[in-house]
Structure formats: structure tokens, C-alpha cells
Amino acid sequence: MADLLPVGDALARIIDGKDALPEEWVPLDQADGRVLARDLAARRTQPPGDVSAMDGYAVRVADLPGILHVVGESAAGRPFAGSIPAGGAVRIFTGAQVPEGADSVVMQEDAHRDGSAVRITATSTPGRHIRPMGLDFSEGIVGLRAGTRLNPRSLSLAAAMNHGELPVHRRPRVAILSTGDELVEPGCEPGPSQIVSSNATGLAAFVRREGGEPIPLGIVADRIDDTLAAVRQARAAGADVLVTSGGASVGEYDLIRDVIAREGAALGFWRIAMRPGKPLMMSDLGPMRLLGLPGNPVASFVCATIFLGPLLRRLSGRSDWQWKTEAATLGAAVRANDFRADFLRAKLSGNGQALIATAFAIQDSSMIRVLADSDALIMRAPFAPEAPAGSACEIIRLAD
Ligand SMILES: Nc1nc2c(c(=O)[nH]1)N[C@H]1C(S)=C(S)[C@@H](COP(=O)(O)OP(=O)(O)OC[C@H]3O[C@@H](n4cnc5c(N)ncnc54)[C@H](O)[C@@H]3O)O[C@H]1N2
Numbered sequence: 001m002a003d004l005l006p007v008g009d010a011l012a013r014i015i016d017g018k019d020a021l022p023e024e025w026v027p028l029d030q031a032d033g034r035v036l037a038r039d040l041a042a043r044r045t046q047p048p049g050d051v052s053a054m055d056g057y058a059v060r061v062a063d064l065p066g067i068l069h070v071v072g073e074s075a076a077g078r079p080f081a082g083s084i085p086a087g088g089a090v091r092i093f094t095g096a097q098v099p100e101g102a103d104s105v106v107m108q109e110d111a112h113r114d115g116s117a118v119r120i121t122a123t124s125t126p127g128r129h130i131r132p133m134g135l136d137f138s139e140g141i142v143g144l145r146a147g148t149r150l151n152p153r154s155l156s157l158a159a160a161m162n163h164g165e166l167p168v169h170r171r172p173r174v175a176i177l178s179t180g181d182e183l184v185e186p187g188c189e190p191g192p193s194q195i196v197s198s199n200a201t202g203l204a205a206f207v208r209r210e211g212g213e214p215i216p217l218g219i220v221a222d223r224i225d226d227t228l229a230a231v232r233q234a235r236a237a238g239a240d241v242l243v244t245s246g247g248a249s250v251g252e253y254d255l256i257r258d259v260i261a262r263e264g265a266a267l268g269f270w271r272i273a274m275r276p277g278k279p280l281m282m283s284d285l286g287p288m289r290l291l292g293l294p295g296n297p298v299a300s301f302v303c304a305t306i307f308l309g310p311l312l313r314r315l316s317g318r319s320d321w322q323w324k325t326e327a328a329t330l331g332a333a334v335r336a337n338d339f340r341a342d343f344l345r346a347k348l349s350g351n352g353q354a355l356i357a358t359a360f361a362i363q364d365s366s367m368i369r370v371l372a373d374s375d376a377l378i379m380r381a382p383f384a385p386e387a388p389a390g391s392a393c394e395i396i397r398l399a400d
């Protein structure tokens with residue numbers, strides 16, 4: 001089957017020419033999951049001065065041990081104004097600026113206060129319980145790199161670096177169209193030969209998790225005019241990507257190729273050496289990249305994982321756009337593979353370091369329940385020989 005494109009070539013074609021979408025500025029509280037468009041430098045030094053790491057007394061090590069005179073107080077945001085004289089101490093709290101003259105902080109558990117005096121029986125060392133200025137970061141250092149997907153931790157850092165708004169890439173807009181005469185929306189009363197459309201639901205959630213904005217276009221029947229109208233709707237909505245599901249194969253009702261032709265576009269490719277997902281197709285309708293996913297639910301989802309995810313991450317500006325593989329051990333034997341790269345739905349188990357991936361016995365690409373139960377895809381290269389349980393394999397983890 002020489003006309004089937006290898007998976008790696010298909011991925012290269014799908015991301016080809018697609019770089020990060022333009023930058024926009026968003027407030028911090030809307031930036032979770034967005035991708036930084038520029039390196040982000042600290043706009044201040046943290047901590048801005050030497051501060052105490054404990055509640056206790058700021059002292060001079062040279063005076064210890066001894067009975068010291070408490071000359072004032074330094075609290076976070078309300079520093080002691082003067083400097084500590086010889087034999088003096090300042091009551092200090094966590095995060096408060098260490099007064100001039102002090103070179104150590106003694107925890108209050110190790111000090112005995114008596115009126116304006118404090119008795120400290122042990123000695124200390126210079127710098128003890130003091131966080132030096134700039135311990136966390138100094139003004140001007142790059143704390144977060146362009147291409148980073150923001151998460152709760154990096155957002156805290158952006159805030160601490162004193163950024164109220166962040167430059168992020170625009171989210172990819174992804175139109176999602178289901179095709180098929182037999183399809184009805186979930187939650188209605190299907191007739192006996194109807195099928196509940198499930199692909200669009202999973203695809204929309206997938207798109208959101210990959211940082212995109214789904215544009216749901218619903219279901220169209222297998223009629224060229226209806227399909228064409230929906231594709232034009234996606235173009236008019238300014239979608240960056242149109243994902244169709246179904247109508248990708250060779251039957252008389254498989255219309256996506258006809259629609260591409262009617263739009264005057266060329267078919268980038270059609271049919272790849274992959275199972276599930278053989279009839280995948282790609283085309284560019286102006287700036288909108290069309291990914292024609294197969295209708296079989298598992299094929300649709302696996303193609304989304306392998307191709308749509310990387311495309312969306314590229315458009316979002318992520319530097320980690322490629323899917324990650326992990327080494328695992330087969331929990332059950334797998335058969336010799338044919339000319340199509342196989343992505344076997346599998347369950348992960350294992351204790352400690354050994355990750356065990358066990359392929360489901362039935363791998364039919366219509367089986368949504370198996371997909372829902374899967375934790376990972378076992379990757380099998382074209383013509384990989386049969387492999388017994390216990391052999392090494394490569395997996396792609398499916399997101400929770
Ligand atoms: N003669 C051949 N027949 C088929 C081939 C082939 O090479 N030669 N390839 C097979 C493979 S592999 C796949 S995958 C499917 C893909 O077909 P289509 O993309 O045209 O999909 P449909 O025929 O429209 O639907 C297939 C199947 O999936 C169900 N479906 C479709 N859309 C949805 C949806 N949104 N939600 C849930 N289920 C959906 C549909 O009812 C069908 O059962 O072609 C093979 N045939």
C-alpha cells in the first residue's frame with residue numbers, strides 16, 4: 001500500500017507552515033492554560049531586601065549568648081526604622097525586613113522574653129534564619145520562557161514578578177463538524193437505525209484541553225450542499241482549523257473530498273499508514289487547515305491525539321508541541337504488525353518503576369467503551385514482529 005503516507009510524514013505535513021498565532025494581552029486571572037508569547041522577566045527583586053524566615057528576634061551574633069534590650073519591632077510591611085545598637089534586639093516576624101545592624105534571627109522558641117529584655121542562651125551564626133535580598137529572583141532575570149504553557153505555579157511566579165497582564169498567543173479556533181445521515185445529537189430519542197454522535201463531544205473537550213476554542217458546527221447529513229454550507233460557515237467564522245469527522249472513506253456518501261474540490265482547494269493528503277485512522281485527510285482552505293478525521297470513534301480520537309494535538313500546540317505557541325512517548329513493558333503478547341503503524345488501546349498498571357501496558361484484546365475502532373477505559377496507546381511500528389508479554393514497548397499516555 002505504497003499510497004498510504006507514513007504517520008511521521010503526515011504529522012510533518014499537518015504542522016507544516018503553522019506557527020504560533022499572534023500575541024494578545026490577558027489579565028493574570030484569565031491566563032491559566034495560555035501560552036506565553038514572550039520571555040517574562042522579573043519586574044522586581046524578591047525578596048526586595050533581607051527578610052526574616054522566622055518569628056523571633058533580630059540580633060547581632062557578637063552579642064550572643066546574652067540578655068539583650070528589645071529596641072523595637074519589625075513586621076512584614078512595617079520595618080523597624082533605626083539600626084540595632086550593640087546589646088540590642090528587635091522583635092521580628094516572618095517576612096519582615098531585617099533591621100540594619102542585625103546579622104541573625106533567633107527563633108522565639110529559643111528566646112525568653114521578660115519585659116523589654118530578651119535572654120538568649122545559645123549562640124547563632126551570621127545569616128541564620130535570614131532570607132537574603134533576591135533569594136528567589138532578581139529584577140531583570142527571565143523567570144518564564146516564551147512557549148511555556150501557564151499553569152497555577154507559573155502564574156504565581158508571573159504575579160510575584162509583578163505582571164498584571166501577560167502576553168499570550170491567541171487560542172486556535174477550531175470548528176468541529178460531524179457528518180453522517182445516521183447521526184443525532186446526544187440526549188435525544190434516536191430511531192432504531194440512528195447513532196448518537198459522540199465524536200464532536202470528545203473532540204471539543206480535547207480541543208479545549210489543548211488550549212483551543214471549539215466552534216461547534218453540529219451534524220450535517222451526507223449531502224454535498226449541506227456539507228459545503230457548513231464548511232463555508234467555518235471559514236466565515238475565522239476558524240484556524242476545521243475538524244470534520246466521518247465521510248472520509250471511499251463510499252458514495254463520503255463527501256469530504258468532494259467538498260474540498262468544490263472549494264477549489266487541493267487535497268494535501270488522504271490516507272495514511274495508520275490503524276486506526278487510515279482515511280485521514282488534510283487540506284488548506286485559504287488560511288484554514290482542514291483535518292478530515294475518520295468517522296469511526298476511536299479512529300477520530302486517536303487521530304486527534306496524534307495530529308490535532310500537535311497542530312493546536314504549535315498554533316498556541318507551545319514549545320512542547322510533539323507528543324511524548326514513554327518506555328513500558330507489554331502486559332500481554334501482541335501480534336506481528338502489518339504495513340500500518342498501530343496505536344493499540346491499552347491499560348496501564350505496575351508498581352514502582354515498571355510501567356506495564358496491556359493492550360485490550362479487541363481493538364475494533366468503533367469501540368468507544370474500550371477507548372474510555374484506556375490509559376495509553378501502545379505504538380507499534382509498521383511490520384513490527386510479534387512480541388511476548390514482558391517485552392519493551394513505547395506508549396503515549398492519554399490525558400485524564
Ligand atoms: N471499502 C473500504 N471501506 C472502509 C475503508 C476502506 O479503506 N475501504 N476504511 C475503513 C476505515 S479504516 C475507517 S476509519 C472508516 C472511516 O469511514 P468514514 O470516515 O467515511 O466514516 P463514516 O463511514 O462516516 O462512519 C464510520 C463509522 O463511524 C460512525 N460515526 C461517524 N461519525 C460519528 C460520530 N460523530 N459519532 C459517533 N459515531 C460516528 C458511523 O456511524 C460509522 O459506524 O471507513 C472504513 N471503511
Ligand code: MOO
Pocket residue numbers: 274275276277278279294296298299365
Ligand atoms: O481507521 Mo479505521 O478506524 O482503521 O478503522
